[in-house]
Amino acid sequence: FKHPAVQSAFMFLGEFLCLIPFLLHTWHKKSVQKGDVPARGFHTESAAHKFKTLLTFGLPTLCDAAATTMLNIGLFYTYASTFQMLRGTMVVFAGFLTIVLLRRRLHLHHWMGIILITAGAAMVGASSIIYDNGALSGRRLLNPLLGDIMIVAAQVLAATQFIVEEKYLARYRVPALLAVGLEGFWGLVLSAIALPILGVVRGTDGLPLDSATQAFQEIAASRQLQITTAGCIISIAFFNFFGISVTKKLSGASRCTIDACRTLFVWAFSMWAGWENFHTLQVVGFLVLVSGTSLYNELM
Template structure:
């Protein structure tokens, strides 16, 4: 089935904005400028300020949702489902996970390459799969377990590529790379916890995706903005690149932006791209499929890598290509992209059909149980 022009636009928007999100954050990390009080020129190393900008982009999705809702209500027949009312505090725990993971990843991005950053984020399927088994009672298929094992292998290959690429160089830089890679993987554990919390407590409610993203963005933006105050006074030694050696020096960030306005352009690119990326991702899932969204998300890793090579942020390494292909294979297996191919093989077609019927039966059982809970709730009322 051929895609419509609108579907092509959505796919292109998701791929472009998803790539720009990481590239603009990395671009900001490449700048150097003078800080406050005549500080000498130093790198723009402000991951928590960048994270606040990212949450501002997510928060804007909430504003977009209400604008769409107001516009839709003016139509003779409204088409947007506003969803049921819910307690916004349901989003507090996932938002705190999002805030913690995002902040860690921005710290890591300043230490490692943009391509490795994007590739290593694929580790999320490992921890999401394991946590869904432990806390959601889900049973993973053999292909999903295989996907997890292949993803682990891909992470090892990408890590080896980073190590080999920097072996023989100054020790401090090598330690930064290793620390950054480990921080990214650690952040994926928190992202997996966020996904499990959302599935267990949030998405059983009828919440519009834009409203969900925007509400989490509001919590993340508010809490992290307030945390910038104590962060200004917490000493961490030379771990950060700001002159005062504190966890985050927001005033220094603003001074550097004043000295070099291009930094603001990079930060705005990050904020705007995350807003459009969330909108495009939700729309791709709705208009095309969740599988297409996953494929596009994998393709943006390739775009980020190509741009990083083109602008000279990193050097070409064949081992990194192998790591990307292994990670892509693991993600494809975990998400079931092998099924359409197996369905064309006569001896495997029956197995794929049985697997699809099992999924459909499980979905139907869940739908019936949900309807039964609604009826019981009505009777109790």
């Protein structure tokens, strides 16, 4: 199922669904406060402020769309655990963007954590290039280096998204559910524009870069794809709500570092499912990556 743009559209659909509980909560709040002086919040802001907020969240959506599509493409060329571990490099870029965009100072333990994360990611990336995963005998035409490069490049955009979100959440006092829903809205708009174009433009193999029609045909013909697609849409709604709540309560950089905790579960499941072999260099890289993440978050 090689449809990176369609998968990005499904992700934005999951984010867009967050508008449903937000609207229900807003309606309930208004009904409870009927006759009383409404508590100050986003729902009491002017129409101009709300419209400006709607437009503002288009920027992080652009970063999200580009990063997600690049990640989906990168996953075609490398391995699941490598994909997840290299996402830990996002904290490196988030650290620099924190200085540039938020004018916030990083301390020594932050820089030491960034150095360890970079070293750990390099080890993980090297293991995917040096070693051949015999368990993946059906994917001999992989290009791990290309996949790793695309994943790291996507982290620059993802880090930009998180830091910009942090800035906008503070400036416009946007509820987490609304912020995720707005990004989902803009993402669906972008998908509606991009998918028809990608369905016409041909790649070097003569096939469309992505075909929404083919994707839905494949989903309709596969019960497994139907279940996993529905699961992804629902899980991404919760995932982004929790993620943006962390950004709002802590910081975008903290969200990047906490996000690296997913690595352990992806790696363990890949090993259990027999999708790849055990490599010592990958284990060492993972331990260094986790150490750097813990140091950055002042857990060590």
